[in-house]
Amino acid sequence: MxxxxxxxxxxxxxxxxxxxxxxxxxxSRWLPTPGKIISSRVEAREVRNSGVGSDSTDTTEMRNFPAIIFEYKVGNKKFQSSRYSVKENLGNFEVTETLAQFPRGAEVTVFYNPADPSKAVIERTLPDGAFxxxxxxxxxxxxxxxxxVFSVGGVLEAIGPHLPKPQNLGAAALLLFMGLFILSMGFAQKALAEQAAKWPIVAGRIDTSGLQALRNHSGYGRWRTVFKSRIVYSYGVAGQRYSADRVTFGATVTASLPGLVGGQARQYVEGSKVDVHYDPVNPGSAVLECRVRGLGLLWICSAGFLGGAAFLVGLV
Incomplete structure (x- = not known):
């Protein structure tokens, strides 16, 4: 598998x-022509994250992108384009570096499609060694x-004879893997929160505060509506305005009843001032509270899986 x-x-x-x-x-067959950057700024976009599996929920996330607009001329006709690179940008990635690379007013070489001059890019290659x-x-x-697979199989064969219930070793190994995976997730989220506590703090503003209705697929072809808190805030770093919607680290909490997830919306009122912790290396990444939501549940689930693995092989 x-x-x-x-x-x-x-x-x-x-x-x-x-x-x-x-x-x-x-x-590589597109033709070069002189161009000029006419706009270089941060743009916040709402990105949809589609869940997978039999129980999935489509959620959205606010991410920051470098918005670069350049103009160029082909013949006597002037064009504008916003696709500056062939590289894909999923948001909150090298925003500051890209804006510094393409500042407003900079002269650049634009590569345009001779068959359709309205299509053009500035960067038409990927980093060396990418492919x-x-x-x-x-x-x-x-x-x-x-x-x-072969290594794990060899390990299981080696330790099987030394266990009280070796016949359950396969199922125990699966529970062990799941427990260790959840445990590693907990430690990773905890490390992120501890690191964020050392990030610089800047004044921000709550732009949107309320609940968001989501469609949840719960299996058997059925859809139902669930709710989650939706807090969007903005903050400024080095003359650029960023937006984010991460309040804490950890999982997104949803519920069928709006009242069960309305606590954050009541805590962060629209228009109020907040302290924003932002990543100095990547200012598009920020958080309001340097803690992990649901961390205790991760520890409990991990302990349950690890304990179940030990029980199956007769160690407890």
Whole structure:
């Protein structure tokens, strides 16, 4: 199962890499022309995150993007475009660096499509070694999964005879893996919160405060409406205005009854002033409270899985 999953992921990565390679190859035939940056700023966008599995919820997240607009001329006709690079940007990534690279008023070389001059980019190549890295990553996923499966199998065979109930070793190994995975998630979230407590603090403002209705797929083709708190705040760093909606670290809490998740909306009233902790390396990433929501539940779940694994093999 693990090997199959790794093959699926590797196949998806290989397909994405191939499509991007085709795009870069096509862009290499585009023609150069002088251009100029006419706008360079931070733009906040609401990005949808679709859940997976039998119990999934479509949620949204506020992310910051570099919004670069440039103009160029082909023949006697002037064009404008906002696609500055062939690289994909999922938000909250190298925003400050990109704005510094393409400041307003800067003269740039624009590459346009001779068949359709309205399509153009400034950066038409990916970083050196990007394609090689993606191919190596795809192969590494499959090879790593195969090695892991055989290694785990050997370990289980070695320790089985020394356990009181070796017949339950397979199920116990699954519970052990799940427990360790949840435990690592808890420590990772806790480390993020501790790191955020050391971030610089800047004054911010609550722009939106309320509840957001979401569609939740609960299996058997049924959809139901659930609610979550929706807090959007803005803050300024180095002359740029950013927006974010992360109040705490940890999981998003949803409920069928609005009253069960309305606490944050009552705490953070629209228009009120707040202290915002922002990442000095990546100012688009911020949080209001440096804590992990539901951390105790992660510890309990991890302990339950680890305890269940020990019980199955007769250690407790």
């Amino acid at each position: 693990l090997v199959g999953f790794a093959c699926v992921v590797a196949g998806a990565l290989s397909f994405i890499t191939f499509m991007k390679w085709r795009e870069v190859k096509a862009l 090689k890295f993606m191919v190596q990553l795809s192969a590494g996923l499959v090879i790593g999964a195969v090695v892991l």
